[in-house]
Amino acid sequence: MTQMLNIIGGGMAGSEAAWQAANAGLQVTIHEMRPKVETFAHRTGNLGEMVCSNSFRSDDHEQNAVGLLHWEMMQAGGLIMQTAHKHRLPAGGALAVDRDPFAQSVTKALQDHPNIRISYDEITTLPDDGHWIIATGPLTSGSLAEAIQAETGAEALAFFDAIAPIVYAESIDMGKAWMQSRYDKGETEAERTAYLNCPMTKAEYEAFIDALLAAEKTTFKEGETAGYFDGCLPIEVMAERGRETLRFGPMKPVGLTNAHDPDNKPYAVVQLRRDNALGTLFNIVGFQTKMKYGAQKSVFKMIPGLEAAEFARLGGIHRNTFINSPTLLDDQMRLRAKPHLRFAGQITGVEGYVESAAMGLLAGRLAVAELSGQTLPPVPGTTAMGALVTHITGGAEAKTFQPMNVNFGLFPPVDGIKGGRRNRKDRYKAYTDRAKADWQAWLGQTAQNAA
Numbered sequence: 001m002t003q004m005l006n007i008i009g010g011g012m013a014g015s016e017a018a019w020q021a022a023n024a025g026l027q028v029t030i031h032e033m034r035p036k037v038e039t040f041a042h043r044t045g046n047l048g049e050m051v052c053s054n055s056f057r058s059d060d061h062e063q064n065a066v067g068l069l070h071w072e073m074m075q076a077g078g079l080i081m082q083t084a085h086k087h088r089l090p091a092g093g094a095l096a097v098d099r100d101p102f103a104q105s106v107t108k109a110l111q112d113h114p115n116i117r118i119s120y121d122e123i124t125t126l127p128d129d130g131h132w133i134i135a136t137g138p139l140t141s142g143s144l145a146e147a148i149q150a151e152t153g154a155e156a157l158a159f160f161d162a163i164a165p166i167v168y169a170e171s172i173d174m175g176k177a178w179m180q181s182r183y184d185k186g187e188t189e190a191e192r193t194a195y196l197n198c199p200m201t202k203a204e205y206e207a208f209i210d211a212l213l214a215a216e217k218t219t220f221k222e223g224e225t226a227g228y229f230d231g232c233l234p235i236e237v238m239a240e241r242g243r244e245t246l247r248f249g250p251m252k253p254v255g256l257t258n259a260h261d262p263d264n265k266p267y268a269v270v271q272l273r274r275d276n277a278l279g280t281l282f283n284i285v286g287f288q289t290k291m292k293y294g295a296q297k298s299v300f301k302m303i304p305g306l307e308a309a310e311f312a313r314l315g316g317i318h319r320n321t322f323i324n325s326p327t328l329l330d331d332q333m334r335l336r337a338k339p340h341l342r343f344a345g346q347i348t349g350v351e352g353y354v355e356s357a358a359m360g361l362l363a364g365r366l367a368v369a370e371l372s373g374q375t376l377p378p379v380p381g382t383t384a385m386g387a388l389v390t391h392i393t394g395g396a397e398a399k400t401f402q403p404m405n406v407n408f409g410l411f412p413p414v415d416g417i418k419g420g421r422r423n424r425k426d427r428y429k430a431y432t433d434r435a436k437a438d439w440q441a442w443l444g445q446t447a448q449n450a451a
Ligand SMILES: Cc1cc2nc3c(=O)[nH]c(=O)nc-3n(C[C@H](O)[C@H](O)[C@H](O)COP(=O)(O)OP(=O)(O)OC[C@H]3O[C@@H](n4cnc5c(N)ncnc54)[C@H](O)[C@@H]3O)c2cc1C
Pocket: 008, 009, 010, 011, 012, 013, 014, 031, 032, 033, 034, 039, 041, 042, 049, 051, 052, 053, 054, 121, 122, 123, 124, 135, 136, 137, 138, 139, 140, 141, 144, 221, 319, 344, 345, 346, 347, 351, 352, 353, 354, 356, 357
């Protein structure tokens, strides 16, 4: 096979995509703008540079969704995971690495590969022909971002993520919360009961505001511009503007009747909205925040109904370039309007080194199949890889789409396994056992197709 594949960006996703495609026989060119053009977060010209933490998070492939993703990538011969294991540092159950030797090894593996060429240039426009993977990450350069925006529309490309915390549905106390849309709006019963509501008394509201104001916050990094828009102000900034601001904003109690106590009007209400088609995840509406993770957990657990909440992800506001994948990408990760352009990595709306590398792995393999005239069978949604790609290309709510980590809330339930906290260990083991069997079957099937 002498087909050509171009990859823009040699970060987590681009490096992994190149490795997968080159190993399958494609001639790959990686276009990386560093070190000629810098970003505010990268420090070197290495490929696969970790911009902040040196951890790939949990390596527990039986009880943790990101650990499972590590496992799946290892099974698929993933460069990022193999290299991470070579440069592992002691870090308990986490896969932490010695970051510079790690990135140097990734760079060398790609430089030494006979099918890979590295071109140190910035790509500033969207190519009209050929086969391309765009893996330029959260800090995509300005001119390319403008070109993507011109192609997809202003609404479809975000430059910041304003992430509200996401809670596992099963950890919400429905003895206190109830389902109702404001003013019972909606044509169908499902629409009239689309929101999950948590009521607060005056005393609970005042204590919540005190905790919010006192909580430890993170600050924007230098170069990350602290100018955020009024539409996505952190809740603590709203609270600083006045103690009542939230009660007239995301916590307003109007149009809602507490199903557990209809005669008492709540003083404030926190609303949660379904975050995925499975209905296993709910986001806290309007609760983007710059509070530190530890502080978020203790403050949000003050909300009646969320005392035992478990978080699939915590909130944040970051500089982050990402597209609205659910509306723009097909299930092969191609831009519907220009299918010669495939997207991978954080720019597709996944979040984190591991998830980004995973989407690179998949995009590389999808490109190989396409260029050799095949179509891969869909990745089972029961695997970590499949759960993630299904989420970004269709499972997520397009209107409120925000970057997502891999988590068990994205997995379809396992038949016969009970929900709830007490059964969590068995349930997670059932998820990971099923995922491993399905992932191996998928890898076997795709190898057979290629033979
Ligand atoms: C400040 C910051 C801190 C972060 N901290 C963490 C963390 O601690 N843990 C974590 O898991 N995730 C973190 N992330 C998210 C992290 O960036 C991603 O998880 C991961 O690096 C994304 O992989 P990627 O391949 O999509 O993008 P990247 O790894 O950023 O790779 C994209 C590459 O594309 C290149 N590029 C951009 N535009 C062009 C262009 N026009 N032409 C050619 N090349 C181009 C860039 O130079 C870069 O090398 C952080 C992100 C930011 C911005």
